[in-house]
Amino acid sequence: MPPIHDTPILGMTTRPPVTAPVEYGNSASFWVEYPSGLIDVTLSHHLLPGDHWQANGGTVTNGSEKTNGVHADPALGENQVDIPVDGGRTVRIDTSATAIVVIDMQNFFLHPDLRDHPTGLKCVDPLLNIVPPSRKKGIKVLWVNWGLTEHELKTIPPSLVRGFMKSGRGGFGGQLPGKFGRLLMRGEYNSELYGPLQEEYIKGEKAGTDVWIHKNRMSGLWGYQTALDLWLEENGIKTLFFAGVNADQCVLGTLVDAYFRGYNCITLEDAIATTSPEGGLENVLYNAGNGYGFVTDTSRVISALS
Incomplete structure (x- = not known):
């Protein structure tokens, strides 16, 4: 037996x-x-x-x-x-207690002049499709992105600093080519949302439905009272849809921390992607649906909201 x-x-x-x-x-x-x-x-x-x-x-x-x-x-x-x-x-x-958390859909991770990320780019249209009907139902849209301050450059742990450098050069705050500015610093072009997503955020920000939240670690919920954690608590949010890149890094880090804190976590399969080798995305989806919460896709959500 x-x-x-x-x-x-x-x-x-x-x-x-x-x-x-x-x-x-x-x-x-x-x-x-x-x-x-x-x-x-x-x-x-x-x-x-x-x-x-x-x-x-x-x-x-x-x-x-x-x-x-x-x-x-x-x-x-x-x-x-x-x-x-x-x-x-x-x-x-409960749509009044729900938010979509879109993580790191930024130029630094998606813009073809900086990175080859075809699966990440495929997440753009699903997000553009789900955001408007979600707003109409009262679901908040949170754009959670790297956005560092000068002070934070001095407090980031060495393992994280090393990971964002190339052959020991550049890294957080380093100057990128052309108009992209300093790497993942607040207000720089490389830190903006990619292409039409930036325009979509501006539209929602003006309407009062969308919020931009800076983070300074892989997870938007690491540590005590992060900006994301405080916003979720202050606004009575209980359920989170997860989208963004990279699935097995910043999305997973935020998802797991949300799970630990007791949020209801729903991962949007067609709106997450990663540059990791085969198996990275599959592992995230397996655990997202079998342990951390639930897995669906944007088409099912849009159909339900309509």
Whole structure:
């Protein structure tokens, strides 16, 4: 006989649906999963001790509906949307408590004059497609980017400094060719969003739906009270869609830190990319859907929002 834990401890996309509603978490932070595959992360209501569900024509009280003796999931509430995700599940989100986190879609990482990143460039159109309908539904758009100050140049750890240098030269704050300016410093052209994404941000910034957030490490949530962490807390955000580059570096770092902090994490598969060898992206997607949260794509989200 195989060991009793021979299957992956996480492995959420391959698990069969639950046979009865299950609540995970605590009184302040919780999910409710239903046999239909619905996972409600909206914090709208708990399962109560008197609630019950039976596999054959049973019911769940506490706001659920019953039609001809067959259990139906709770009806959608205000600002709630059901998002299909991998593994045959559907995640119910509260759009007023949701943000899209777009990481490092900057000229330094994407501009053809500085780097060959074809898969990263393929993420541009999916982002341009998902951002406008997300804004209409009240979802905030956060553009989280490298943007260093002179002081921060003195506090970055040596391993990170070395990684951004080439043959021991250049690195953070170094002068790039042409109009690109100093590497990943605030206000420089190489630190702007690539091409039409910069224009899209400006449009959203003027409308009050988009926010630019600087970071100074791989993760936008490293350490204590980063700009991103504070903004999310102050604005009551609970659910995060993740997009950007590189998938297995800055996107993954921010995603994992968000998971550790208890955010509901949904990765947009067609809006993340990396320059790493084969396997880098696959590993991120595997763990994003099997442990850190859920995986979907922009087309499924757009369809749900409409």
